[in-house]
Every structure is written in C-alpha cells, then in structure tokens.
Amino acid sequence: MLIKKSYKTAASTFAIVVTTGFVMQNGDALASRFATAEPQAQPSQDAPVRTTQNLASEVANPAPLADKSGFADRVNSSEQNYTPPNISLDQEFSALGLTCDVTLDATKSAGAMVTLEFKAPCHVNEVVTINHQGLRFTSVTSEIGHITVQMPALVAAASFKATLIDGNTVSAIVNVPEVSDYDRVAVQWTGDSGLRIHALELGADYGERGHVWAKSPQTVAAALQARGGYITALGNIDFPGAKHAEVYTFPSGQVQKTGVVRLRVEAEVTAKTCSKEIEAQALQNGVDGVISVSDLTLSMPTCDAIGDFLVLNNLLRDLKIAQN
Amino acid sequence: MKFFRAAVFAALFLTGMLVPALAQDVTLTSRDGKVSVSGTLLSFDGEFFRVDSLYGVLTLDGTGVTCAGIGCPNLESFVAEFSIAGARSMGAVLLPTLVEMFAEQSGMRVKRIVQDDRQYTYVLRLAETGKDVARIAFRMSNTDGGIAEMLDGDADMVLATREITAAEAKTAYKAGLGDMKRAARSRIVGLDGLVPVVAQNNPVAAISLMDLARIFAGDITNWQDIGGPDAPIFLHHLSADTGLAQQFETDVMQTEKRVLAATIKRHATAVEVVDAVARDPFAIGITRFSEIGNAKMLALRGTCGMAFTPTRRALKTEDYPLATPLFLYTPARRLPKAAREFLTFLRSPAAQRAVRHVGFVDQDVTQIGIDDQGKRFANAIASAGDEVNLADLQSMIDTLRPASRLTLTFRFNTGSSSLDAQSRSNVVLLARLLEAGAYDGRELMFVGFSDGDGAASGNRVISQRRARAVRAAVKLAATTLKPDQATLSTKAFGEALPMACDDTEWGRQVNRRVEVWIK
Numbered sequence: 001m002l003i004k005k006s007y008k009t010a011a012s013t014f015a016i017v018v019t020t021g022f023v024m025q026n027g028d029a030l031a032s033r034f035a036t037a038e039p040q041a042q043p044s045q046d047a048p049v050r051t052t053q054n055l056a057s058e059v060a061n062p063a064p065l066a067d068k069s070g071f072a073d074r075v076n077s078s079e080q081n082y083t084p085p086n087i088s089l090d091q092e093f094s095a096l097g098l099t100c101d102v103t104l105d106a107t108k109s110a111g112a113m114v115t116l117e118f119k120a121p122c123h124v125n126e127v128v129t130i131n132h133q134g135l136r137f138t139s140v141t142s143e144i145g146h147i148t149v150q151m152p153a154l155v156a157a158a159s160f161k162a163t164l165i166d167g168n169t170v171s172a173i174v175n176v177p178e179v180s181d182y183d184r185v186a187v188q189w190t191g192d193s194g195l196r197i198h199a200l201e202l203g204a205d206y207g208e209r210g211h212v213w214a215k216s217p218q219t220v221a222a223a224l225q226a227r228g229g230y231i232t233a234l235g236n237i238d239f240p241g242a243k244h245a246e247v248y249t250f251p252s253g254q255v256q257k258t259g260v261v262r263l264r265v266e267a268e269v270t271a272k273t274c275s276k277e278i279e280a281q282a283l284q285n286g287v288d289g290v291i292s293v294s295d296l297t298l299s300m301p302t303c304d305a306i307g308d309f310l311v312l313n314n315l316l317r318d319l320k321i322a323q324n
Numbered sequence: 325m326k327f328f329r330a331a332v333f334a335a336l337f338l339t340g341m342l343v344p345a346l347a348q349d350v351t352l353t354s355r356d357g358k359v360s361v362s363g364t365l366l367s368f369d370g371e372f373f374r375v376d377s378l379y380g381v382l383t384l385d386g387t388g389v390t391c392a393g394i395g396c397p398n399l400e401s402f403v404a405e406f407s408i409a410g411a412r413s414m415g416a417v418l419l420p421t422l423v424e425m426f427a428e429q430s431g432m433r434v435k436r437i438v439q440d441d442r443q444y445t446y447v448l449r450l451a452e453t454g455k456d457v458a459r460i461a462f463r464m465s466n467t468d469g470g471i472a473e474m475l476d477g478d479a480d481m482v483l484a485t486r487e488i489t490a491a492e493a494k495t496a497y498k499a500g501l502g503d504m505k506r507a508a509r510s511r512i513v514g515l516d517g518l519v520p521v522v523a524q525n526n527p528v529a530a531i532s533l534m535d536l537a538r539i540f541a542g543d544i545t546n547w548q549d550i551g552g553p554d555a556p557i558f559l560h561h562l563s564a565d566t567g568l569a570q571q572f573e574t575d576v577m578q579t580e581k582r583v584l585a586a587t588i589k590r591h592a593t594a595v596e597v598v599d600a601v602a603r604d605p606f607a608i609g610i611t612r613f614s615e616i617g618n619a620k621m622l623a624l625r626g627t628c629g630m631a632f633t634p635t636r637r638a639l640k641t642e643d644y645p646l647a648t649p650l651f652l653y654t655p656a657r658r659l660p661k662a663a664r665e666f667l668t669f670l671r672s673p674a675a676q677r678a679v680r681h682v683g684f685v686d687q688d689v690t691q692i693g694i695d696d697q698g699k700r701f702a703n704a705i706a707s708a709g710d711e712v713n714l715a716d717l718q719s720m721i722d723t724l725r726p727a728s729r730l731t732l733t734f735r736f737n738t739g740s741s742s743l744d745a746q747s748r749s750n751v752v753l754l755a756r757l758l759e760a761g762a763y764d765g766r767e768l769m770f771v772g773f774s775d776g777d778g779a780a781s782g783n784r785v786i787s788q789r790r791a792r793a794v795r796a797a798v799k800l801a802a803t804t805l806k807p808d809q810a811t812l813s814t815k816a817f818g819e820a821l822p823m824a825c826d827d828t829e830w831g832r833q834v835n836r837r838v839e840v841w842i843k
Contacts, residue, residue: 203602203618259618262595277437287425287674287681294424295435313441313595314416318617320683 094121096144104162106172109150111220111251112179116172118147118162129243130234131161134293135186135283137235138243152232152247153179154186154283154291181253182223183319184291186283187265188245192238193278193298196266197248197316201228202259212248226254229261252321263316266309267298274303282315350375350395352384365395369660370402383658404458404660410470410483411567412442413594413612414650415462417682418514419483420446423460425678426669432457448662458662467567474655475499480663482653485516485567485612487745502656510653512749513670515685516612517639518572518646521598521619523605528552530623530631533645533830537576539608542585547606559588560597560609568594571648572610579738579829612648613639614684628825630703637692639685640731642746642837643823645830649746650684671756687753691728691842704821711780712820720817727769727841734794734838738829741790743797751794754840755801763810767843770795772816775832780818787838788816794838 092100100122107115118128124145129138133154139147147162153176163169187195196214204210210228212218218230229251235244250261267278278298286292301310352373353360361384363377373384373391386399408419420436427434427448437445446460463473464483471492473479477499488496493504502509520536522528531539531550538544539557548554561584562569577584591597598617601609609619613634624632624645638644654667669675676686694701701721708717732754734747743751757763772787772794791814799805799812824831 203599205603260616262599262617287421287678292424295433297435297437299437299439310440312438314420315436315438317417317421317682 092122094145095124096121102162102164102168102170104160104170104172106158106160106174108153108174108176108178111224111249112153112176112182113150113220114153114158114160114174114176116147116149116151116160116162118149118170119145120164120168121145123164127165127237127239129163131163132158133283133291134281135234135245135247135291136188136243137245138241139234139236149234149236150232151234152182152184152249154184155179181251183250183252183261183285183321184247184283185263185285185316185319186245186247187280187316188243188283189278189280190243191240192242193273193280194268194270195246195278195280195298196268197231197246198264198266199229199231199248199250200262200264201250202255202257202261202321214246220249223249223251223254226251226256228255250319250321252319255321256323257321258323259321261319261321262313263318265312265315267300267312269301269303269305269308269310271303271306273300274306276300284316350391350393352389352391354389362393365397368397368402369658370404371661372658374658403456404662405461406458406480406660406663407461407463407478408481408483409463409473409479410465410481411467411485411650412464412592413485413516413566413568413615414483414513415464416441416593418614418650418679418684419462420444421678421682422513422670422675423448423666425674426666429669429672429674430665458660466563466565467570468565471496471653474501474653480654480659482651483513484651484653485648486571487649487651488653496655500656504653507748507752509656510651510745511667511670512649512687512746513652514650514676514679515639515687515746516614516648516650517634517644517685518568518575518648519611519613519616519634520622520624521601521609521611521616522622523602523607524618524620525605526552526620528622530625532625533576533828534580536624537580537582540572540577540584540588540610541582542587543582555606558604558607559585560600560607561588561590562594562597562610563590563592568610568612568648571646575646575830614682626825626828626831628827630822630824632824636685637690637731640687640690641692641729641733642735642744643733643834645824645834647746649749651745687749689730689732689753689757691730693728694725697729700821700823703823707776707822708820711776712818716780716817716820720820723769723815724771724841727767727843730840730842732840734790734840735833736790736836738833741793743794751797751801754798755803755805758798758802758810759804761809763842765810767811767813769841769843770798770812770814771839771841772814772818773821773835773837773839774818775835776819776822776826777832784816784818787818788814790836791816791838 094100098121102120105117109115116130120141121144123141124143126141127138128141128147129136130149132151135154139149141147156175156177156179157173158176159171159173161169161171185197187197189195199212201210201212212229212231214231214233218228220230222228223230229249232247232249234247235242248263267273278300280296280298282294282296283291296315298310301308349362350365351360351362352375361375361377361382363375366374366376366381371386373386373389375382375384408415423446424434431451432448433451435447437447442464444462447456448458449456467484467486470479470482470484471488474482475495488504496502496504504510520531528547528551535544535550540559540561544550545557546554547557589600591600594611594615595617597609597611598615598619601607602618621634632638632644634644639647652670673688676688679686704717708714732750734750735744736742737744770791772791774783774787795812795814819835822835824834826832826835
C-alpha cells in the first residue's frame with residue numbers, strides 16, 4: 001500500500017520533468033540525436049514523452065525489449081563517449097526504472113567539507129542515518145530516493161556510512177588532508193531538545209561579530225577567507241527519534257591570529273524539555289588529537305524556568321588558536 | 325520506621341547527593357561460621373565493611389565474611405561512589421579530562437550527567453558488559469569551599485590551587501581526617517602559575533613584582549607611571565576565596581607589604597577575569613597560566629634587569645617565581661578501589677599528556693641543554709666580580725658543560741630550609757624515575773646554588789649542604805634503588821649562577837635552589 005502510493009507520486013513527478021525540463025533543455029540535442037539515428041520500429045525506446053499511466057504500467061511489468069540487437073551500437077552512434085549501462089534484467093527496478101542499488105558517494109569540496117550523495121531509488125521518503133566518525137544524524141530521502149548533504153570532515157581519512165531503516169548500509173571514503181587546517185567540535189542529540197553551540201571568536205561577545213551560532217551561522221566561504229568560523233546544522237527532519245547535530249568549524253590554518261574561541265553549549269528550557277533528561281553527545285579532539293565522542297545527560301531545570309537557557313561553559317573545551 | 329527510611333532515601337535521591345551507607349543492622353559472619361559481629365553498617369566500599377559494633381568501629385574484609393540482615397549491600401551491583409570538591413579552575417576541564425582518560429585506559433566508557441557548570445557526575449561503566457563501576461560526583465566551588473566540604477566529611481577528594489594552611493591542617497587532624505601535611509594525603513596533579521595580564525593592544529610588556537603590588541594596592545593608578553600611556557588603570561582579580569587569589573596575597577602583596585585596593589573588580593573565575601581584561605586596553609588582571617584567553621601575559625621584571633616570562637619550562641623548574649602547583653588532597657580514610665586506581669593513574673605518563681593537552685603544565689621531567697641556558701650564563705658573567713671570579717665561573721662551566729639540566733628543581737619555603745610543596749613532590753618523582761631505571765648508568769649531579777647575601781665562601785657551604793640534603797631525601801625515597809644503578813653526586817657553586825636579583829625576598833628565593841644535572 002505504502003509503496004504504491006509513493007510510487008505514483010514519483011512517477012508523475014518524473015513525467016513532468018520529462019515533458020518540460022528535459023525536452024526544453026535538451027531539445028536540440030535530442031533532435032540531432034534522432035536525426036542521425038536510423039529510424040527503427042522501437043516505440044518504447046524512441047518516445048521522449050510518456051504519460052504517467054503507461055510509464056507506471058511499464059515499470060510494474062517490465063517487458064523485455066522487442067529487439068535488443070545492436071541497441072548499444074545504435075546509441076553509441078548517436079552520442080559520443082556513451083557507455084551502455086550494465087543492466088541485467090534480473091535486477092530489481094524502482095518506479096522510475098532505475099536499479100534498486102543503494103550507493104553513497106563522497107566528494108571533497110572546499111574548506112575540508114564533503115558532499116555526500118546517497119542514492120536509493122527504491123527507498124523514497126525514507127529515513128537514513130548518516131554516520132561519520134561517531135557524528136551521526138538522520139535525513140530523509142527525496143521523491144527519487146536521493147539525499148545530498150554537505151558536511152564537515154572530522155578526520156583526513158574520512159569514512160561515511162549511510163544506513164537505511166532495514167539495516168542496509170553503504171559507505172564511502174574520501175581523503176581530506178585539509179582537515180588539519182580546521183578545528184571542529186560538535187554536539188548531537190535525539191529529538192527536539194534544541195542544543196545550540198555558541199562560539200565567541202577571539203574576544204567577541206554575544207551579539208557581536210564573531211559570535212557564531214545557529215541564528216548567525218556564517219559560511220564556508222567566509223571561513224576560506226579567514227573571516228571566522230561557521231556552524232553546520234545536520235539532520236533535516238523532526239520526528240521523535242530524529243537525530244540532529246551541530247558542528248562548529250574554525251579555520252585555524254587560515255586565521256593569522258592567536259587567541260581563544262570560547263565554546264558554550266546552550267539548551268533552552270521548554271515545555272517539552274523542562275525537568276527532563278536530555279541525552280546528547282559531545283565531539284571534540286581527544287588527548288591523542290583524534291576526535292572523541294563523550295556521552296552526556298543534561299538534567300534540565302524545572303518547568304518554572306521555561307524560556308531560560310541552561311548554559312554550559314565546559315562541555316566543549318575552548319579552542320586555543322596558536323600560530324606555528 | 326521503614327516508611328521513614330524510605331522518605332529519607334527519597335529526599336537524598338532527589339537532592340542528588342551521594343548516599344552514604346545508611347545506619348542499618350548487619351551481622352557479618354566468618355566463612356567458617358566461628359566468629360560473627362553484629363552492628364550498624366557505616367559504609368561498604370566494594371571490598372570492606374565498616375561496622376559500628378559492640379566493640380567499636382570495625383573494618384572487615386568483605387571476602388572473608390558473609391553478610392546477613394537488612395543492611396547488607398548487594399555485592400554484585402556494587403558501584404563505587406566518591407566525590408570531588410574544590411577549585412573550579414581544576415574541576416572545570418582538567419579533572420574531567422583525567423577521568424575520561426582514566427576510563428579509556430581501564431576499558432570503561434563514561435557518561436557525564438550534568439546539572440550545571442558546577443555540579444556534574446561521571447558514571448564509569450565497563451565497555452564490555454555495560455556494568456556500572458563508579459560514580460564520581462563533582463561539586464565545584466573554590467579551594468576554601470573544597471576544604472570546608474572535606475572538614476564536614478562530605479568530600480573524598482579536594483582540589484586546591486594552594487597548599488593547605490597550618491590552621492586548616494590542624495582542624496582536619498582534629499576531625500580525624502589525618503595529617504594533611506603528609507605526602508600520602510596530597511599529590512600534585514599538574515602545575516600552573518599566577519600571571520598578570522593586559523589587553524593585546526596595551527603597550528606594556530613587563531612589570532616588576534613591586535609595581536604589580538603597588539598597582540593592586542592602588543598606590544599606582546596611571547599606566548604612565550610604569551611606562552604606559554596616560555590613562556587610569558582598572559583592576560581585575562579573582563574572588564578572595566579562590567586559592568589563586570590567596571596565593572597572590574601571600575606571594576605578592578604580603579611580600580611587598582601592601583594591601584589590596586577596594587576598587588578591584590572581583591570575578592568568580594579566571595575566564596571572567598581575562599575576558600574582561602582582553603576588552604579593556606587600560607585593564608590589568610591576575611589570572612592563571614592555563615587561562616590567558618585573548619589577553620596578553622606580562623613578563624615579571626626584576627629590578628636588575630632579569631625578566632621572567634611564564635613558560636611551561638619556567639613553571640616546571642620554578643624559575644618563574646609565581647608557580648602554583650595544583651593539589652589534590654584525600655582525607656585519611658579508605659577509598660573505594662576505583663578511586664584508589666584513579667589516584668595511581670594521576671601519576672602516569674598518560675595523565676601527564678592529558679594535563680598538557682588541556683593547557684596546564686605537566687610534571688614530565690625533560691632535559692635542558694646548555695645551549696638553551698645562554699641567558700643564565702650571561703647573568704652569571706654580568707654578576708661576577710670580586711667574590712665570584714673568573715676561575716669560579718670556569719670551574720662551574722667545566723662541570724656543567726658536559727651535562728644537561730633536568731627541569732626538576734628543588735626550592736625552599738621562604739626563610740626556611742624546608743622544601744616547598746612542588747619540590748617535595750619532585751623528591752618522590754625523581755625517586756620513582758631512579759627506581760624505574762630511567763637514569764641507569766648515568767650520573768646525576770645535585771648542584772646547589774644560593775642567593776648572594778653574605779660572603780661567597782659561606783654561600784658555597786650553604787649550597788653544598790642543601791645539595792646533600794636533597795640527595796639524601798631522594799635516596800631515602802628511592803627504596804628499591806640499587807647503589808650501582810646510577811651515580812648520585814653533589815656539587816655546589818654558591819651565588820655563581822643567579823636567576824634573579826638579590827635585592828628582593830622573592831629574588832633571593834628563586835636563587836636558593838638545588839638543580840639536577842645529568843651526565
């Protein structure tokens with residue numbers, strides 16, 4: 001039932017993409033491709049526009065191609081550098097005709113950040129837990145089973161894992177040697193306890209420039225220009241078991257100053273959190289220089305303190321910025 | 325009765341206090357059934373029962389007895405509980421890091437249960453089985469508060485940024501907590517120092533101790549008087565009940581016979597002091613070496629031009645005059661096994677790494693080559709004259725040149741021949757290193773130096789006597805050291821290698837020392 005529902009939504013979305021964007025942007029290319037290719041009796045291959053209905057029925061009952069002979073050659077002749085997809089008809093397919101393979105790609109981007117691309121075409125709108133060296137958060141796949149997220153790397157040999165609800169896990173590794181130019185700390189929690197990192201950079205006070213937190217998160221670009229650090233919020237949905245994390249990055253290798261970045265963790269006392277115990281974890285550099293994860297339980301103040309903040313100065317150690 | 329007990333239990337639980345074994349009835353019987361003792365169980369530490377019996381308070385080994393009665397603890401689920409109270413400067417970051425490191429090394433995971441910045445509990449559980457092993461309650465205030473908690477019987481370990489006073493030690497002794505001045509009752513966790521700070525954009529870079537005292541007494545109120553701009557001086561200091569403020573009082577204000585001005589702005593923590601100072605170009609503050617924040621340290625200038633920059637090495641060697649060892653005191657009662665293991669861990673190399681990692685000064689002994697001591701030898705040449713002549717200097721250089729100085733140095737309490745706290749700790753430290761074979765086959769020279777008061781010949785005799793006394797103390801402490809393991813010799817050069825000017829008491833104190841050189 002549930003699968004069918006999402007299937008339909010996905011199929012119609014695709015149909016719109018095909019009829020509008022795809023044809024509009026690639027109209028000329030398509031035209032030239034079809035002009036050079038020998039017109040043959042292959043209706044299911046040639047039709048660039050499909051209706052929701054016939055696509056859905058095709059996917060539900062994938063019929064073997066009428067004539068597979070010379071298919072790759074034909075496509076090759078129409079497009080340079082085209083390699084035919086390595087598809088076996090024994091494989092399972094998604095509503096969109098994509099194989100059900102679950103993949104994770106990690107690509108390094110500027111500022112020791114990593115772009116993760118998770119693809120699970122047969123798991124649309126599904127919760128995925130992403131884990132990187134103990135930093136973990138949950139995200140939900142899109143209508144086509146994708147998640148794209150940019151997150152900070154915590155170690156140079158950075159490994160990432162994405163786990164679906166059924167336990168299926170894929171991983172990716174990327175080398176990010178630039179990590180040594182950055183100081184990174186994080187807090188992570190489950191549910192809507194709303195922990196916040198506040199960084200007061202090199203003498204800044206609350207509300208001033210250099211006070212970096214969720215409401216003034218700053219950017220990777222600013223860090224690359226040595227203007228200061230930034231907050232990355234991870235975990236994109238709210239449900240009772242949702243896992244969230246906040247990472248603070250300071251570009252120690254770029255900033256030509258010495259001093260201290262004060263790190264505070266604040267938790268708002270709300271009707272949901274008052275008198276409760278919040279389970280959380282703190283991630284920061286251990287004695288051996290490797291990020292270590294420590295378990296925390298925050299005993300929240302009683303409910304007459306709703307609206308107040310529990311301010312903790314010592315959960316995360318201040319960053320000492322030294323020039324070599 | 326039962327109802328009442330439950331209520332007490334609930335109340336204690338709610339207030340988050342550690343629950344001592346409640347007065348309950350137990351009968352402990354020897355394994356062969358021949359001897360049994362009944363009474364009220366005072367405490368159980370996982371190994372030993374303390375019972376208030378007909379025969380007085382008895383401590384019985386848990387492995388030799390069976391327990392019957394409503395007061396018997398559950399041996400399987402026993403969790404060691406102990407508390408750490410006292411100086412926030414040590415408890416905020418340093419001790420938690422040490423607890424985490426200790427747990428990691430012992431195959432345990434930790435969880436920190438946080439009430440606020442002053443109260444938190446560490447739960448240590450075995451990584452393999454998940455069984456809780458220990459609960460460590462932190463209650464942070466300041467050195468005074470920690471000692472008061474210990475005197476009330478509420479703290480198992482006290483963090484102090486100053487040495488316990490004679491009066492406090494006397495009260496502790498009367499309360500049955502043992503002799504706090506004995507080595508077994510205290511240990512030095514790490515080293516720190518008192519440091520004056522100003523804002524980064526303040527042009528002043530060094531200050532004499534005399535001027536520092538005058539400024540904090542309110543006798544100097546304008547930066548112009550010490551070579552700065554024409555602007556008023558704003559004073560920031562730690563609150564009077566912190567160990568560091570008390571150390572400043574005795575080491576600086578009393579030495580210079582001054583009284584703190586009433587205009588000083590007091591702060592509860594060093595973080596607050598340095599944050600206030602960093603934002604005000606006309607402010608000066610007193611902080612600790614481990615918490616400089618975004619402010620700038622001032623070097624201490626001696627009257628005759630020798631300056632002391634607070635560095636890790638200068639704090640280890642106590643060449644910087646305002647070094648402040650960080651103490652951990654334990655009252656004389658049996659601590660649970662996990663607590664004793666933690667105390668043992670504090671002396672390990674891993675613990676020293678953790679101390680260094682969080683910005684405090686560790687006690688690892690390192691060597692300082694003669695090339696790195698140019699300034700000291702320049703001082704020696706500059707102060708040489710009639711009493712210390714060229715031949716004396718040459719003889720000293722001949723002795724020291726083939727050797728390296730250890731960071732471990734011995735100094736004495738003001739106006740006394742007794743070693744100061746850091747040096748007493750160094751006796752044990754050096755003895756352990758010798759026992760462990762760290763200097764096997766080497767020669768350790770205990771080199772005595774004196775201040776320049778009085779005749780040079782007399783000073784050489786005094787410094788020789790000090791060197792011999794220190795060597796004797798180390799030999800006595802190194803009980804398993806074999807005579808042929810390492811050569812321990814003494815040398816003395818009197819006032820030949822001054823570190824500070826002799827015209828102040830603290831200068832003389834810095835000069836009176838026994839250094840250790842290794843060949």
